[in-house]
Amino acid sequence: MDGVAAGDTFDVVLVATPDARPEAEEVITYAGGRLVHAVDWSYATDLGAAVIDRPVLMLAAEGIDEDRLLAALPAIRDVAERDDLNVVATFAVNQIDIVAGALIGLRVQLLCDVSFAEWVGELAVAGRMTLESGLSDRWREDDGDRLRRVNAEIARIAELLTRLATRDRDINDDGDEVGDRRQSFSIEPIAVEIDPQVIRQTIRARRMRETFLGKNLFEDPAWDMLLDLFAARLEQNRVSVSSLCIAAAVPSTTALRWISRLTEAGLLERHPDPADRRRAFLALSARAERGMRAYVAALRKAGLPIV
Incomplete structure (x- = not known):
């Protein structure tokens, strides 16, 4: 693909609980990314300080209680809009209205009850889009x-x-x-x-x-x-x-x-x-x-x- 070498690595900022981090980090590795910062949902309102040089913003929301989501998602949306970030969010069916409702309109992949392979694939696409952001702001033809x-x-x-x-x-x-x-x-x-x-x-x-x-x-x-x-x-x-x-x-x-x-x-x-x-x-x-x-x-x- 023009402009980006196949082996280029993209940065990821992860919002997840400690229990969810191991699987999320494995997804990042398989997708060709590099975890540069991880934030617990309880501290996601301060996410802005962790976002440097346009990383992919990865959200693992499964199992997060409603109050924490409601507190964190507006701040996450503000950061994503401010820095024009690509976002990959995973969540459960019963969280659709809260998570998707807060993030629709961003550069976001909304993944509801997806498999590990699908999660890897979507993160890889978001990472490639971020690397190519200087060339194009649209999904590229080679994305599939x-x-x-x-x-x-x-x-x-x-x-x-x-x-x-x-x-x-x-x-x-x-x-x-x-x-x-x-x-x-x-x-x-x-x-x-x-x-x-x-x-x-x-x-x-x-x-x-x-x-x-x-x-x-x-x-x-x-x-x-x-x-x-x-x-x-x-x-x-x-x-x-x-x-x-x-x-x-x-x-x-x-x-x-x-x-x-x-x-x-x-x-x-x-x-x-x-x-x-x-x-x-x-x-x-x-x-x-x-x-x-x-x-x-x-x-x-x-x-x-x-x-």
Whole structure:
């Protein structure tokens, strides 16, 4: 890979309990990293002093009680945002709303109940990204087929929404599209009444395919999550991170990865819950909502169902 030698070592700052450190340190070694500092969760509020020269920030949250997480995660987020750090966080299913809710929007890999090998792999990718940070701020092509697939799917959905949102607006006298497609989400919302139950029925119909044709054949988590959030917006309901993971109908770590990518693509927004520090809600961004409304309006005009 251009710019970074295969044997280059990246630095890691670890936040973990003493009991969790041995396994975490083994992961760091296998991933090609070097532990430069370890902080117990009880002292993570002072993490800023330990972060020097942009290390990877590695969080092992399994088994950490709620109070310590709530105290530490805001400070961890502040440090990660301040220094633009790559973060790799592992946690249990029952910690999704607390941990993922606090970290979504960062350069973060959210790993829920992952295997040792997956943990090593994600840390290695984060380390390589950190080493290459002077060359690129994006996932690079050599990071693997999975990441290319994620990016391609996000691009497909964004392009679909873009085309549908602009097809009746940006047509010149010769019938050609004009304007910069990257600005296509700036259109005004289309005035069309949309019954949220129609969106919910679409989601249920998509799930029924698995009943008759088998599971794990029709996974489309990005679109499933956009549909779920669109229905929630129409219903004026809020959606937690864990609820959206369920709507994605894929393993939690996969769903969290898609949430991060959709957030980076500007389609999702994170909204902290002012009444409960443990939770953060996710919602469509304004431009994503306009795109979804335009999509539904275009389907109606063409006499087609939502799929």
